Amino acid sequence: MTHDHDVVLRPTEAQTRAALNPPPGRIGGDLVVETLRGLGATTVFGLPGQHALGMFDALRRSSMAYVGLRVENNAGFAADAYGRVTGEAAPLLLSTGPGALMALAALQEAAAASAPVLAIASQVPTAGLGGGRHGYLHELRDQQGSFRDVVKSVHTVRSQSQIPSAIAAAWESALTAPHGPVWVEIPQDVLLAETRLPVVTAVDATPHDLVPRPELTAVAAELLTHAARPAIIAGGGVVRADASGKLRALAERLDAPVVTTFGGKGAFPWEHPLSLQSWMEDRHTTDFLEDADVLLVVGSGLGELSSNYHTFKPRGRMIQIEADLGKLESNHPALGIHADARIALSALLETVGERTDPAAADSVRTVLAKVRERLAGQDLDAEQRILAEVRAALPADAPSFWDMTILAYWAWSAWPGALHSAQGAGGLGYGFPAAIGAAAADPTRPVLAVSGDGGAMYSIAELATAKQYDLPVTWLIVDDGGYGILREYMTDAFGEATATELARPDFVALAESFGVPAVRTSVESLREDLGKALAAPGPSVVVLPAVLRMFAPTHL
Incomplete structure (x- = not known):
């Protein structure tokens, strides 16, 4: 009798010969590079450093595309976006110590947004591990400890034979729901030493399915079928699971209004009759959701932004489908279903029954009308027009990719x-x-970036990257x-602001010094200037001088 786990895949004679006679050099x-190729990676991001040079030398012998950014944190952000738009694990090659630590903030964002980033960092030589005593350049006492609280999993390598398995395990972890960044570190001497190990070919790292318990989905279906006022909150987990079609089918079967969180934008059609859009920072929206007798939350932990700054207090029965166990029922008691959004x-x-509620679409229109009326009374025409x-x-x-700036805060709620x-x-x-x-993932279509002048200064160096790789990125500053x-926060809280005013460059001249075309625009010419920049090949910059205001908070 043979069990599945007893099956041995026997190599062909040609495979055996190739394994016994690996190519020299x-x-x-x-x-590292062969394992990434075997897993299906086609593009890597990163920045070389002394201890990591063995990985970068190997790239020279590989068919993988390399996108080198100028700051490690920015390389992490680029890998994050690549993972978000492709759904694939994005390799990020880093050096030791300062180079690794520079990527920490980007990995925190990837963790918070469940972006599958595969960070592979070098380490000091094996002899120097475990104590910070040897005085190696870049040495940390516990490098992986600096990342353990941020990333989803940590994988360490101490010999060449461990490299394929460690990277495969990290890849599997990154792509198993909930997606997230993972950390692999390999000592310099392991990366540089000649190897006689066979060439790594196909590698199996299939992510695990996160399947809901059937008794829980049966109860959820019963509650939703018999609800009088059901409603749905769709979070980023719906987008990551590619489950927007199933969400729409469920909403239409139940006649249930749907609001998307800021991270879940795109999970439900903006102009659908059941769409409450994304006005989560609005009491009219949250009052409506609080009144639902059965509230289905899919792919959201209902954190600070998704709960109107923790003022949202649902009164009905809540069902929460969430792949991240740490977020399940973390903010509200619910029928918690630990599962991937698509499968759940x-x-x-x-199993859910069909219900009809002719008043549902009318209720949605009423809420959205109240939102528009509230905004109309705040003299915010310029912000909405922009x-x-x-x-x-x-x-x-x-x-489009948005920095933390006032226009982005508007976009969270109002961008269709x-x-x-x-x-x-x-x-x-x-x-x-x-x-x-994102442009590296698909250079055939334009990509928009939006920043304020303060946030722009964090990434000015990447104008050189965009120019070097001739990527179709238009940057609106x-x-x-x-x-x-x-x-605005400080003025509201203290009467005046401190440490918020900035000297800044002439962004148009600065962009042009990188060889990147740039234009200064106005509200009146913004559409035309931005449209031309997006239509032109390669990178471009559009600068809009404007002081914007946020809409008044409604959670107070």
Whole structure:
């Protein structure tokens, strides 16, 4: 009797000969690159450093594309965006110590946003591990300890034979729901030593399916079928699971209104009769959701932004489908279903009954009308016009990446459809390097990045990257002379702002010094100037001098 786990795959005679006679001139770095190719990786991001040179030398012998950014944190943001738009694990090659630590904030964003980034860092030589006593350049006492609290999993290598298995395990971890960044580290001497190990070919690292418990989905289906006022909150887990079609089918079967969180934008059609859009920072929206007798939350932990700053208090029965066990029922008691959104929604669609509520669409229209009326009384026409002009200039299928800036905060609520931002961890500097990562994934369509002048200074160096690789990234910089949202927060809280005003360069001249075409625009010419920049090949910069205001908070 033979069990599945007893099956041995026997190599062919040709495979055996090739394994016994590997090509000369290979080092440990080649095992890294060969494993990545065997897993299906086609593009890597990173920045070389002394201890990591073995990996970068191996890239020279590989068919993989390399996108080298100028700052490790920006390389991490680029890998994050590549992972978000492709759904594939994005390799990020880093050096030791300072080079590795520079990527920490980007990995925090990837963790908060469940982006599958595969960070592979070098280490000091094996003899220097475990104590910080040897005085190696870049040495840390416990490098992996600096990342363990941020990434999803940590994988260490101490010999060349461990490289393929460690990277495969990390790849599998990154792509098993919930997606997330993972950490692999390999000592310098292991990367540089010549190897006689066979060439790594196909590698099996199939992610695990996260399947819901059937008794829980049965209860959920019963609650939803018999609900009087069901409603749905769709989070980023729906987008990552490619489950928007199933979400729409369920909403239509139940006649249930749907609101998308800021991370879940694009999970539900913006103009659908059941779409409450994304006005999560609005009491009219959260009052409506609180009144639902059965509230289905899919792919969201209902954190700070998704709960109107923790003022959201649902009164009915809540069902929460969440792949991240740490987020399941972390903020509200619920029927918690630990599962991938797509699989769980499929299970619900098999058993949920059909209900009809002619008043549902009317209720949605009433809520959205109240939202518009509230905004109309705040003298915010300029902000709404700018956002509309940007949307009109951007081709429908072009992705956009937004830094932490006032226009992005508007976009979270008001942008019609999908967008990507750094609202997971909230660090500055995300927009432009992330757009570079998306453009590397698909250089046939334009990509928009949006930053304020403060956030733009975090990533100015990447103009050189965009130019070097001739990537179709248009960077809209809204220049308000400082950290605009902090200026507004401090003025509201203390009567005046401190440390928010910034000296800044002439962004147009600076971009042109990199060989990147740039234009200074106005609200009146924004659509035309931005449209021309997006239509032109290669990178470009559009600078909009404007002081914007946020809409008044409604959670107080």
